[in-house]
Amino acid sequence: MTKTLKCISPIDGSVFAERPVLSRAEADGVVAKARAAQAGWAARPLAERIRLVLDGVAAVGAMNDEVVPELAHMMGRPVRYGGEFRGFNERASHMAEIAEDALAPIAVGEDATFKRYIKRVPHGVVFVVAPWNYPYMTAINTVAPALIAGNTVILKHATQTLLVGERMARAFQSVGVPEDVFQNVFLDHDTTTDLIGAGAFDFVNFTGSVGGGQAMERAAAGTFTGLGLELGGKDPGYVMEDADLDAAVETLIDAAMFNTGQCCCGIERIYVVEPLFDAFVEKAVALVKGYKLGNPLDPETTLGPMASPRFAAEVRAQIAGAVQAGATAHIPTMAEDDGAAYLTPQILTGVTHDMSVMRDESFGPVVGIMPVKDDAEAIALMNDSDYGLTASLWTADVARAERVGDRIETGTVFLNRADYLDPGLCWTGCKNTGRGGGLSVIGYHNLTRPKSYHLKKVTG
Incomplete structure (x- = not known):
């Protein structure tokens, strides 16, 4: 046969x-x-x-x-x-x-x-x-x-x-x-x-x-x-004190959720300086709650199913493990979530790098957000990964971004954007x-x- x-x-x-x-x-x-x-x-x-x-x-x-x-x-x-x-x-x-x-x-x-x-x-x-x-x-x-x-x-x-x-x-x-x-x-x-x-x-x-x-x-x-x-990757975003907060939220959350999170250079973890953390999370949650999960053939749908129930099951397991370990899930289960390929997008806080959702590639519509004190802490966390594809930095200070970028183990450094492949630049990565x-x-x-x-x- x-x-x-x-x-x-x-x-x-x-x-x-x-x-x-x-x-x-x-x-x-x-x-x-x-x-x-x-x-x-x-x-x-x-x-x-x-x-x-x-x-x-x-x-x-x-x-x-x-x-x-x-x-x-x-x-x-x-x-x-x-x-x-x-x-x-x-x-x-x-x-x-x-x-x-x-x-x-x-x-x-x-x-x-x-x-x-x-x-x-x-x-x-x-x-x-x-x-x-x-x-x-x-x-x-x-x-x-x-x-x-x-x-x-x-x-x-x-x-x-x-x-x-x-x-x-x-x-x-x-x-x-x-x-x-x-x-x-x-x-x-x-x-x-x-x-x-x-x-x-x-x-x-x-x-x-x-x-x-x-x-x-x-x-x-x-x-x-x-x-x-x-x-693949576990790409980080880092939001600094002088960032355009609305632009950072819109871009980083879109980069985490677009294509149902199934992007090799999608944002899977976000670090926000402490003074902006609460506002960032509030705006991010409001944005994701506005998504419409559903049949991708429907023009009103903004978030389709994951490509396979098997992939969705892995993301669900990461979310459940994080919540069990003390994380907070901010998005209530959507009516269209069928427990299979159709998966509620999720924002998690209270996460740590002991959780698989912050370490293993998710490749789905979930992102963990952590507060950080300064550049040194953000750099240490961004580098605490087996992957190195892209990193997205948010600040008005280009020189600061270049200094931070020089210390990140990654293939591409973005400033005030994310999840884009510029064909004039080499698409490359390091580590796994x-x-x-x-x-x-x-x-x-x-x-x-x-x-x-x-x-x-x-x-x-």
Whole structure:
């Protein structure tokens, strides 16, 4: 019997989509096609590759009316938010804009005797394993620059967003990207592991859980395959005395709750200086009480279900554990909370770092808020984490923010904003958040390898 992958809709628990997985032999065939096509793709002029990628991006955008409700069915995001095309397009467009400079040879020196330079050359076949929470934007982070740089791409999407890779590959192929250059695959874990262990790919980019990243490293051990790993976070916000309080509340709470808290760079813990603490909490609670939990297909819904009852159960367990240990939950259970995927968003005070809700990734609509005395205490608490993706600072004093930022163990420091991926900056992290970096010039460096040329001229 053929094994299939099933997307179970969080809306009602029904099977929304189902696809058969490839056998190992079929998967080997996909890789062989990608490898055979790569040299020809890389030989095309850079301008042509850029044009085809941007045309593919536009073709995805043309599908948006279908994509938005499809995402609601697959992972629960309310249709009122309109999908991901704005960020999808922004990221691809920026990478296209900087490609010529980012991929240009580095001139080391030339005189009458020698010419020396370093070229950036594609790895070959790039395997992208994309997550379900922002399925289009996370995938394009690697797909666009990898193709522009001359790699071929094989995309494997999370089962929860089973149709995304299929749509992307169809869109790109419809504008002239050769089928073997950008392929979507449906694979089970065993076949994925076997392919990586066999050295089938020249670079693997994975976005997902710490456990998933560890599995990727184990599979690649000894193959010398390059890995890019973004494995989530426990991102902090810190509100200082001179912060714009209303803006801080609005932005940090939105960053904690948007997409039902299912954001790798969402805010999961907030530290507020003591003089502002009570006011911050009062405003935050009022904001969250105004949310409408419900069916994501309803335009009035502001908070949809979590992608799976299993994920919601973990968040419920964190909240219950915190309350049992002395924390206060400020949001009464909402009528739409079904004890499964539909989960009441929660604000907790009286929390400590002894509680899992302040230490383990929640990836759901809950945030703990703690008072702090000063920068030193806030920095110590922000760094008291196994993760390091982003940190959001709130102050009118840019120099102070830079001083605090220099002491935080994180990949990105935000000032007076949060939960945004600027494609001009490297998207990276430290500690259990993973390694490598996407987007920016550095993203191109990670999707290519340096090749040095030391050319001695014949002078007579």
